[in-house]
Amino acid sequence: MTGxxxxxxxxxxxxxxxxxxxxxMLPIALxxxxxxxxxxxRQGARPANRRVPEEVVIRQRKDMVxx
Numbered sequence: 001m002t003g004x005x006x007x008x009x010x011x012x013x014x015x016x017x018x019x020x021x022x023x024x025m026l027p028i029a030l031x032x033x034x035x036x037x038x039x040x041x042r043q044g045a046r047p048a049n050r051r052v053p054e055e056v057v058i059r060q061r062k063d064m065v066x067x
Contacts, residue, residue, distance in 0.1 A: 007029075008064040008067060009063055010067050013029065031064070033065070034061075036058055036062075039057050039061055040054050040057050043057065
């Protein structure tokens with residue numbers, strides 16, 4: 001449904017789950033619990049226009065784990 005997306009909070013996932021249910025599909029989420037330091041470190045390999053600020057990466061990972 002969403003491909004490679006962050007969808008880190010329940011509020012963001014809610015409409016995705018609803019769409020799956022409307023189409024009689026089972027909504028499935030896959031959580032890859034990559035350590036925060038690895039997530040930040042991988043930013044260096046990305047082109048400059050695709051890098052996410054470190055504080056955003058850390059916040060999104062925390063939101064994901066907390067949700």
